Amino acid sequence: MTLPITESKLVLEDGSVFEGEAIGYAPENGIAVGEVVFNTTMTGYQEVITDPSYAGQIITFTTSHIGNYGTNNADNESRGTFARGVIVRDLARRPSNWRATDDLDDMLTASRLPGIAGLDTRRLTRLLR
Template identity: 55%
Template sequence: MSLKENFVPEPWSQGSETRVTAVLVLADGTVFEGYGIGAVGDAVGEVCFNTAMTGYEEILTDPSYADQIITFTFPHIGNVGVNDEDQESDKPVAKGIILREAITAPSNYRAQSDLGAWLERQGIVGISGVDTRALTRLIRDKGMPHGVICNNPDGKFDIAALTKKAASWPGLEGADLAVTVSRREKTEWDATRWEWDKGYGRQAAARHHIVAIDYGVKRNILRCFANSGCHVSVVPATATAEEILALNPDGIFLSNGPGDPAATARHAVPVIKA
């Protein structure tokens, strides 16, 4: 375990903020005002929602959320901080984060950083103070809209330009994001799941050999395989059937991932059929 000792949370709470410093603008011109969190700037993507009460760091680092702006319906986000051990990938690919309340100060012995500072380091633009219930109902009734978050401490926004940016974003249809988030070369995986006071272990006596095709696989899925007595060879989304079969696996696992399944299927289906 590599936990930061004597961690002191950075002052990221904006609960006393009253001046609008961020906006969420949807492609149809709908505007939600709020307070900027994370990186300064703007980010465009597909606006979705997640109802989980825990695991916000795992969600933000899940490759399946590539090019999406995540609305968290649970109000207390940030309360356990963040740490390197809980990330589901090397780097988050989500475009933005939407919260109802200001980021909650962390209170957890495993925290290495608070969420706000981590968002800024990762370049993730966010907004708090949004009526996430209204936004979630909008998504439920009309589907996931294209939107743009703009975080500007000066509080100045060109709504017309932001609306145009959201409306002109090409979206996820036809996007083969699996190739974008997939690893570039084969790797061997033997890390097992996290255990109290031990951290992550190593699979030392594998009974089976699994090949996992990485279309955006989460680390914890691979850990579960290792915990079940499997050694895992993880191959890129573009791996050929010949390359996979040459590894002589006992089983082949196809991960989930982001983007348009039809776009990924153009190269994935021939491999599967082979």
């Protein structure tokens, strides 16, 4: 079964527009606002998302494939999420880890955290620098 794709856009202050697929939580007004930052780690995406130091920020993961080992409550850095959103190039839909209790998309939804997938995160990171 193929689920319908909800289109989403990231619009930067300079007018740059990136189109992708909405993932995670869908805000009622369809808008998430925050400072767009990037993270270059290849693992630990769950820890980054639950790190309070990212409060108010929309996190861009520069690694091309995110979500492949899923999520579990034991790996959270804190009791909740503080970021305003998540940006990824390619979201793994099926985690491959015996410890996984959810996939990343489910974690984002449960945490009321919107995201966008399918973006050229390398290009976005160059603009952010």
